[in-house]
Amino acid sequence: MQVKIFKFKTPHPLVEEVREIKADCSSDALTHIVPPLGYPEIIFYVGHLNQIKNVNCRNGLVKGQYNTVQKIDFIPNYHFLSIVLKPYGLKQLFGLNAFELLNAVIDVEAHEACNSLVANIKDQPIDSSLILQLAQHMLEFPTYAVSEVTKAFIQAVKTAPLDTIKNSAKDLGLGLRTLQRNFKNEVGLTPSEYLRIIRINRIERRLEETSDMFEIIADFDFTDQSHLVKEFKQWRNHAPKAFLRQKLLLSDQLPAPEYIYL
Numbered sequence: 102m103q104v105k106i107f108k109f110k111t112p113h114p115l116v117e118e119v120r121e122i123k124a125d126c127s128s129d130a131l132t133h134i135v136p137p138l139g140y141p142e143i144i145f146y147v148g149h150l151n152q153i154k155n156v157n158c159r160n161g162l163v164k165g166q167y168n169t170v171q172k173i174d175f176i177p178n179y180h181f182l183s184i185v186l187k188p189y190g191l192k193q194l195f196g197l198n199a200f201e202l203l204n205a206v207i208d209v210e211a212h213e214a215c216n217s218l219v220a221n222i223k224d225q226p227i228d229s230s231l232i233l234q235l236a237q238h239m240l241e242f243p244t245y246a247v248s249e250v251t252k253a254f255i256q257a258v259k260t261a262p263l264d265t266i267k268n269s270a271k272d273l274g275l276g277l278r279t280l281q282r283n284f285k286n287e288v289g290l291t292p293s294e295y296l297r298i299i300r301i302n303r304i305e306r307r308l309e310e311t312s313d314m315f316e317i318i319a320d321f322d323f324t325d326q327s328h329l330v331k332e333f334k335q336w337r338n339h340a341p342k343a344f345l346r347q348k349l350l351l352s353d354q355l356p357a358p359e360y361i362y363l
Contacts, residue, residue: 102129104358107232115194115239120183120358121227123147131175140185141165141199141289143215145222147180160219161209165191165202166289168298170338182227184218184235188255188295189247192287196245199289214242229363236363248283250275254292258299266292301336304329308341 107119117140124131145161146152154174156162161181166188175181191199195212209215218235225231257273270277270292284292300321307317314326323329330340337344 102131102356104356105227105361106358107229107361107363109236109363113236113239115186115190115242115244116236117185117187119232119235120185121147121181122183123180124178127178129179130177131179132172140188141191141202142186143184143209143218145182145184145209145219147182147222147227149176149178149180152176152179152181156206158206158208159210161215162206163191163195163202163209163212163215164206165199165204167204168290168294168336169204170336171204182222184239189251189287191289193244193247194239194242198286200285203289214239229361233363247287248279250280251283251287254280254284255288255295258296266296297332298336301333304333304341305337305344308345314341 102125103121103123105121107121109116109118122131142164143161144164146159150159151157152175153162154176156173186194189199191197191202194214209219218238221235221238222231253273253275254270261272266280267277270280280292284290284295288295290298304317304321307320311317314329317323318326318329321329323332333339333341333344
């Protein structure tokens, strides 16, 4: 598998990054385990139609947020381009109530904006020039308003210590009721779900660095090991150590990406 990640030196208002994923050979297939959260994406198939076996979309799909683990099987010789949106991108770009796409996808052909992007991608080499062209084209789309309270909350929890929603909103000077009212429509998850999944993602990264479960229990305020295992299994479907073993089995499908800065 070849992985290229296109990053914007100047942040794009709609797009987090763009990823190109390509098989090494015609017999190379891919089983992709999608963890909860991530980002909403617009996935375009390059060179072949109907690339995901268990999703009936010809040219690609729009993926919502996940709060459960998903398994996706790509055909051999897969090649696709993923435009990774901001967490609130579904609302911003399509005007969708994002919770309607929780754990779900829709066909790219269902939206005129996506069809215009498909037309730009067809028969074009995937390079920096094309990515910049797509990014510029997306800026010409009419967009829908997203509340500042949602944006402020997402930005804050990227680096801030995780706390309860009530305390986080208070520390940020955000209205709790306003945040709760807007966030699910605009992101697809409740603020509480979002915080818990961010927390599990951080725990997963720590598990890759250390096998000391007691250190993790202390650092993330679990009462004991059974409390950690129970919460981890809720979001990853496996106990922590079993999950790490599974990821190791997938490691040959997840090479270090090539980063390209635009």
